Ligand SMILES: Nc1ncnc2c1ncn2[C@@H]1O[C@H](COP(=O)(O)OP(=O)(O)OP(=O)(O)O)[C@@H](O)[C@H]1O
Ligand SMILES: O=P(O)(O)OC[C@H]1O[C@H](OP(=O)(O)OP(=O)(O)O)[C@H](O)[C@@H]1O
């Protein structure tokens with residue numbers, strides 16, 4: 001049995017569950033407050049706080065887990081990061097009061113004759129960041145609502161998460177420097193994956209299957225399957241528009257005359273341009289669909 005720690009609530013919980021469902025590992029919980037669930041086959045989930053997941057996985061209480069890279073870094077535990085899951089994108093930043101004299105990392109020196117005071121829920125990441133700048137800092141550990149600290153006079157700056165920037169703005173704070181870029185990761189207990197030449201244990205094989213299943217869903221998410229009827233005479237130029245994985249599939253159309261059908265996997269981000277280019281080349285009956293999974 002491979003035990004996977006998933007966030008029980010908060011920013012990462014819904015996306016993690018959706019990803020596992022899409023990968024065919026359906027989270028079947030016995031009610032809202034259940035702490036464990038079967039994911040089918042040899043997988044089971046435990047639901048815990050995102051901040052505790054690095055510890056649980058490092059200790060082997062769970063074999064794998066989904067949590068933020070920020071929390072993995074803060075834990076300072078050795079962990080195998082197996083996949084960037086693409087959601088929970090945010091940054092840990094240094095922020096100062098809008099009316100303060102701190103504008104860039106260069107201004108993070110001595111304040112009123114003493115080291116800068118930094119309020120944060122990330123004391124270790126913060127300590128490492130200031131050490132990397134060669135600056136002294138006094139870390140003021142706080143467990144939440146950090147944004148208020150500079151206004152209470154208990155800190156000069158904060159180190160906290162931001163994504164849209166609206167929380168900083170609402171609290172009269174200005175971003176000064178980026179400390180870390182974060183997103184959700186699949187992590188595993190070190191040593192679970194077999195090294196080259198080692199025979200895989202049942203756990204290692206299950207973990208390998210999990211990584212392959214999640215990766216195939218992530219790969220599919222930013223791609224689309226395009227089908228179109230195009231003039232045979234334009235095929236060379238169509239191939240430039242539809243590179244596909246190994247070039248587009250070209251299919252004869254019954255009574256298609258001068259037209260053939262082309263199918264290809266393309267980038268979702270530029271699909272609007274692909275469609276416009278196909279149209280410009282005489283493409284008709286253009287159809288775009290989502291892909292559930294994509295294995296290279
Ligand atoms: N604004 C955000 N945008 C994107 N991802 C975020 C954002 N805030 C947090 N995250 C990610 O989600 C993780 C968990 O944050 P979340 O807010 O769910 O819990 P928490 O505030 O740390 O703890 P709790 O609410 O359980 O006390 C963070 O460590 C980070 O990786
Ligand atoms: O840049 P923004 O888009 O405004 O996001 C940043 C905010 O999001 C997180 O808090 P969250 O909303 O998770 O609330 P919490 O403090 O209860 O964790 C984080 O701690 C920031 O306060």
Ligand SMILES: [Mg+2]
Nearest residue numbers: 010011144161
């Ligand atoms: Mg939060």
